[in-house]
Amino acid sequence: MxxxxxxxxxxxxxxxxxxxxxxxxxxxxxxxxxxxxTEAVEEAxxxxxxxxxxxxxxxxxxxxxxxxxxxxxxxxxxTSTCQGVSRTLWEAxxxxxxxxxxxxxxxxxxxxxxxxxxxxxxxxxxxxxxxxAGAPAVEAAKAAGIPIITVDMDVEGADSDCYVHxxxxxxxxxxxxxxxxxxxxxxxxxxxxxxxLVNHSAAVQRGGGFHEAVDSIDYIDVVxxxxxxxxxxxxxxxxxxxxxxxxxxxxxYSHSDSMMPGIIEGLRxxxxxxxxxxxxxIPVLSIDCNFTGIQxxxxxxxxxxxxxxxxxxxxxxxxxxxxxIYGQEIPSDITITSPMVDPSNVDSPDRWAxxxxxxxxxxxxxxxxxxxxxTR
Amino acid sequence: MKQQSxxxxxxxxxxxxxxxxxxxxxxxxxxxxxxxxxxxxxxxxNILTQVSSVGIMAIGMTMVIIDRGIDLSVGGVACxxxxxxAVGMVKIGLPWYVCIVFMIITGLLIGFLNGILIxxxxxxxxxxxxAMLKTTQGIAYYIMQGKTLFxxxxxxxxxxxxxxxxxxxxxxxxxVLGFIAFLILKFSRFGRELYAMGGNPQAxxxxxxxxxxxxxxxxxxxxxxxxxxxxIISSRIMCAQTSIGDGSELDAIASAVIGGVSMAGGEGGVxxxxxxxxxxxxxxxxxxxxxxxxxxxxxxxxxxxxxAVIFDIIRRRNMEQLKANQ
Numbered sequence: 001m002x003x004x005x006x007x008x009x010x011x012x013x014x015x016x017x018x019x020x021x022x023x024x025x026x027x028x029x030x031x032x033x034x035x036x037x038t039e040a041v042e043e044a045x046x047x048x049x050x051x052x053x054x055x056x057x058x059x060x061x062x063x064x065x066x067x068x069x070x071x072x073x074x075x076x077x078x079t080s081t082c083q084g085v086s087r088t089l090w091e092a093x094x095x096x097x098x099x100x101x102x103x104x105x106x107x108x109x110x111x112x113x114x115x116x117x118x119x120x121x122x123x124x125x126x127x128x129x130x131x132x133a134g135a136p137a138v139e140a141a142k143a144a145g146i147p148i149i150t151v152d153m154d155v156e157g158a159d160s161d162c163y164v165h166x167x168x169x170x171x172x173x174x175x176x177x178x179x180x181x182x183x184x185x186x187x188x189x190x191x192x193x194x195x196x197l198v199n200h201s202a203a204v205q206r207g208g209g210f211h212e213a214v215d216s217i218d219y220i221d222v223v224x225x226x227x228x229x230x231x232x233x234x235x236x237x238x239x240x241x242x243x244x245x246x247x248x249x250x251x252x253y254s255h256s257d258s259m260m261p262g263i264i265e266g267l268r269x270x271x272x273x274x275x276x277x278x279x280x281x282i283p284v285l286s287i288d289c290n291f292t293g294i295q296x297x298x299x300x301x302x303x304x305x306x307x308x309x310x311x312x313x314x315x316x317x318x319x320x321x322x323x324x325i326y327g328q329e330i331p332s333d334i335t336i337t338s339p340m341v342d343p344s345n346v347d348s349p350d351r352w353a354x355x356x357x358x359x360x361x362x363x364x365x366x367x368x369x370x371x372x373x374x375t376r
Numbered sequence: 377m378k379q380q381s382x383x384x385x386x387x388x389x390x391x392x393x394x395x396x397x398x399x400x401x402x403x404x405x406x407x408x409x410x411x412x413x414x415x416x417x418x419x420x421x422n423i424l425t426q427v428s429s430v431g432i433m434a435i436g437m438t439m440v441i442i443d444r445g446i447d448l449s450v451g452g453v454a455c456x457x458x459x460x461x462a463v464g465m466v467k468i469g470l471p472w473y474v475c476i477v478f479m480i481i482t483g484l485l486i487g488f489l490n491g492i493l494i495x496x497x498x499x500x501x502x503x504x505x506x507a508m509l510k511t512t513q514g515i516a517y518y519i520m521q522g523k524t525l526f527x528x529x530x531x532x533x534x535x536x537x538x539x540x541x542x543x544x545x546x547x548x549x550x551x552v553l554g555f556i557a558f559l560i561l562k563f564s565r566f567g568r569e570l571y572a573m574g575g576n577p578q579a580x581x582x583x584x585x586x587x588x589x590x591x592x593x594x595x596x597x598x599x600x601x602x603x604x605x606x607x608i609i610s611s612r613i614m615c616a617q618t619s620i621g622d623g624s625e626l627d628a629i630a631s632a633v634i635g636g637v638s639m640a641g642g643e644g645g646v647x648x649x650x651x652x653x654x655x656x657x658x659x660x661x662x663x664x665x666x667x668x669x670x671x672x673x674x675x676x677x678x679x680x681x682x683x684a685v686i687f688d689i690i691r692r693r694n695m696e697q698l699k700a701n702q
């Protein structure tokens with residue numbers, strides 16, 4: 001043991017000595033290189049200044065405003081994108097961001113909220129685990145006088161300062177209406193519903209809106225609802241099971257694109273993956289239009305997706321948070337209307353999933369009319 | 377008197393093959409309820425395909441539970457190993473077979489770490505593997521950043537979608553791994569020692585069994601099985617996602633327990649665990665075929681596990697009583 005330690009010490013000394021003796025003196029940069037570097041810095045500064053939000057998240061003393069972002073998870077591309085875009089925008093505005101992720105632990109969510117309050121953040125964007133259980137966290141922020149904006153999912157039993165969300169039941173209704181318009185008593189629809197997580201509010205609302213639209217229609221029969229827990233592997237099993245029992249299923253409605261890989265592979269495995277427009281095609285309708293979903297539309301297997309853009313949500317939330325910090329009046333509810341994505345508009349640059357995943361700094365700034373960039 | 381002895385024998389046999397009896401009852405019940413749809417050849421293959429990943433995880437879990445341990449990290453191992461392979465194939469462009477090697481190495485390393493921490497540092501298996509679950513999932517989340525990785529090579533579909541002699545490759549993997557594990561537990565020294573360790577760890581140690589080495593091996597086997605399960609899942613959906621393996625540890629444990637593997641250690645086997653996994657899948661499939669409300673499905677699945685554990689307790693008491701009478 002002593003021997004080993006001696007050898008290690010000797011080696012460490014040798015490395016240290018080598019490092020000391022071979023260190024090159026720092027060379028003066030060549031004048032051309034210095035010029036190029038200065039230009040690059042100036043360009044970068046110009047780019048920052050050109051951002052529509054530049055300087056917005058800085059207080060009167062030039063200190064950065066701090067945004068707290070509390071998210072239920074960063075596992076799926078919606079939540080990670082909403083968080084990533086919010087962070088990128090806030091930082092482009094000159095502010096600082098503190099992000100916490102609760103991983104669907106509601107107790108942890110309340111603790112993190114208290115941590116953000118303790119840190120004295122200037123505003124909080126909160127995407128809660130579930131509508132029915134986030135009230136204590138919102139109440140804590142409100143009690144501390146910090147503006148809190150809930151995103152995507154509202155909180156039952158407590159009012160945030162502003163709730164930025166899409167019309168969740170509306171997306172389900174849109175998918176339902178699509179079926180109503182294309183089927184009839186002569187050509188009845190047998191629908192397989194691929195549900196998210198049965199007790200999750202997004203799944204409840206998306207499913208609720210859909211059922212509200214189709215349940216009273218005689219020629220539409222939802223033959224099976226498969227609970228997947230948002231898991232594509234479970235969705236795949238559900239597809240295989242459902243077609244065993246009901247081979248006559250001729251429409252699939254999915255609560256989210258999260259399950260799309262399972263749906264596509266499931267249809268492929270039972271020999272029913274036929275592109276739109278060809279005989280034997282089973283229409284697939286979905287929600288989110290994420291990276292998976294948009295590819296499935298582009299590949300020609302999915303007929304309609306109601307877009308649920310995290311980029312748009314994040315852009316609005318950042319504007320609302322700034323306005324709240326400036327002491328301006330903000331609406332208590334901003335409801336986003338979901339655009340319908342089909343093969344005709346899948347390649348539009350307006351689709352959030354046409355950007356490079358994760359590289360938020362390269363995403364174009366979204367111009368939107370829901371809530372403009374505030375001025376002080 | 378004679379009648380009583382026949383009844384006793386029947387009870388004993390029932391106790392020994394409890395999982396099989398539950399399976400037969402479940403299949404028969406669903407056959408009636410679904411008008412025979414669940415016993416069509418295509419549906420049986422469908423069930424076996426669905427059961428393959430959880431069944432393989434249950435094989436590894438059985439080894440660990442026999443040794444009075446538990447491995448909560450299997451879901452994380454499945455997820456991380458798939459992520460490692462997918463990044464290798466899609467981002468770096470490595471050949472698929474090289475990535476399988478990396479996958480297996482990842483799985484074995486995690487199993488080795490679990491084993492070392494539990495055997496050498498005497499960490500509680502529950503805590504240690506739970507921490508490993510969080511760590512491995514966390515690494516996978518960090519690498520994936522919420523994204524789904526597509527573009528896996530066509531060959532990747534072989535494990536989850538190709539067939540050999542009418543059965544999917546993933547089912548063959550389950551059969552082969554199950555058979556090997558059965559042989560190991562039944563006829564190898566390692567298997568016998570594992571049962572001895574689970575039955576009475578103190579006595580096993582005093583009998584000169586290398587408890588630490590066997591324990592590390594058990595956790596490595598469990599992680600290896602989880603890696604193979606991850607391979608099958610990703611091959612079935614042809615992408616890598618962080619949801620892969622999520623919650624599967626509970627399915628694997630439930631399969632083992634329903635299959636007669638005692639949580640107290642030293643009892644049970646892989647065949648029972650695989651049957652346990654099939655029971656869960658038969659119930660899932662049957663409820664889906666019947667289009668039972670998803671809310672009710674959760675209740676039914678919970679009740680089945682609940683009764684299976686009660687059945688296991690009664691069965692063990694019965695066996696102990698029979699042994700005492702003999």
